[in-house]
Amino acid sequence: MPRATVARIDLDALKHNYRLAQAKAKAGTAQAMAVVKADGYGHGIRAVAQALADDAGKFAVACVEEALEIRAAGLSQSVVMLQGVHSREDVDLCRQQCFEPVLHNNLQLEWLAASRAPRYWLKVNTGMNRLGFRPEDLPAVMENLERVERRAELQGFVTHFACADDTASTMTQQQTRIFEQATGAWPSLMRSVGNSAAHFLPEQPLYDWSRPGIMLYGASPMIGKTGAELGLEPVMTLEAPLITTRVVRPGESIGYGSTWVADTETRMGMVAIGYGDGYPRHAGTGTPAAVRGQRIGLLGRVSMDMLAVDLTAVPEAQEGDMVELWGKTVSVDEVAGCAGTIGYELLTGVTARVPRDCR
Known part of the structure; x- marks a missing residue:
């Protein structure tokens, strides 16, 4: 008989937390894509995605292996791949499976140009300095996408906040300002900036798609606040x-x-x-x-x-x-x-x- 050690996953609490994220997103103009990377933050990606299938319009993961888990769960929603693609073959797979990679470097753009393009996003580096194109390079990137006829599949722009968990920091406002200036020339394209913490920042714009992650699972994304204080339920x-x-x-x-x-x-x-x-x-x-x-x-x-x-x-x-x-x-x-x-x-x-x- 196996030992009784277990992680009990409360899917009703998960749904509650997602609906809170969605309500905060809709208070602006955004929708919330459910971030289920890292095996649904350790909760089981298939079970998490299936539980949210009736509510979430998109899922977000880190890589193609995780995106394929969502398809294996029988779900058809678009899946945003936050780390983009790791080979040219992945570009073709994304098109076949309706995955939306977030592209962040020139090599990925070369793979895109050499393939039948899926829907995709561009990452803008607004100050976190992990991934993404610098704002001043974005016009040349967009011009190149027009030249290779890959502009039509572009969904929009993504950035990621470094200090949204800290209400005393001014960096989120700075990054937001940089992002708006960098992407303002293309108003018809969608924008996505909001990690879990951004949902709890007063007057923070979430644009078209927010990306709640840790808050879905009931843990706090904010320094000095518990999940319960934010209205979240432990999953x-x-x-x-x-x-x-x-x-x-x-x-x-x-x-x-x-x-x-x-x-x-x-x-x-x-x-x-x-x-x-x-x-x-x-x-x-x-x-x-x-x-x-x-x-x-x-x-x-x-x-x-x-x-x-x-x-x-x-x-x-x-x-x-x-x-x-x-x-x-x-x-x-x-x-x-x-x-x-x-x-x-x-x-x-x-x-x-x-x-x-x-x-």
Whole structure:
């Protein structure tokens, strides 16, 4: 019989979060494409896409492998590929499958010119300096697309914000201004700028298509705000069973490195999950978890397959009880903060040996 460790996926919460994103997008003039890259942020790309199929007009992924997963799920929506294409053959596949690559360099444009063109987007580098054409290069790019007769399939322009999660930063306003100036000569083409954080910035234009990602899964995209404070519902609840309980005496330690030593008699339990399952190894003593609806804390180091928790506050807890590592009682963002990382990493890092129970 397999161990009971599981990631429970609440598809109703997912739909709630998408509809919130869509409502914020529609408050302007935009529609929300659902970003389901990285296996639906660790939730299972097929289940996530199928759950959103009745609401989402487009999906967005990073690469062609993920786009093909959406087709394998039986869905026909357009799929925007945010990293573009990695070979000329991918251009032909995009046309056949109604994928919309976001092209960001001259090599990709050469592949486009040598192929039957799919619908596509152009990435504009407004200051993040990862991918995209510089604004001053855009007129020459557009002229070249006219010359090779690939302008008709162009859907519009995309950029990505570097600091939208930080309301104290002025960079988002700067990037927005640069983007408007760079693309203003082509008003008939669509524009897309809005990551999850941009949905929560007052007066931030989202143009034609926003791109909600982490907010769909209930984690906060904003510095200093929880998902719940933003109206989001957690989608993943990561649970594992207590497999033993014991009383640790004063002076005794727990786990590798003996990093936690009891100063009083302490009832503790071992939980069947560890960094081999994607739980963060750097989550130390005091990182919150929950059992029987009550919050408890970790003790000592996280091992590959197990971790220890303090059961002092829940004396009735026993072997077989399920421990919530994150979910509705303990947010993934809170655990991430204790581990020195972000909720994105935790959700996408849950490994394949943890089954997803989607319902």
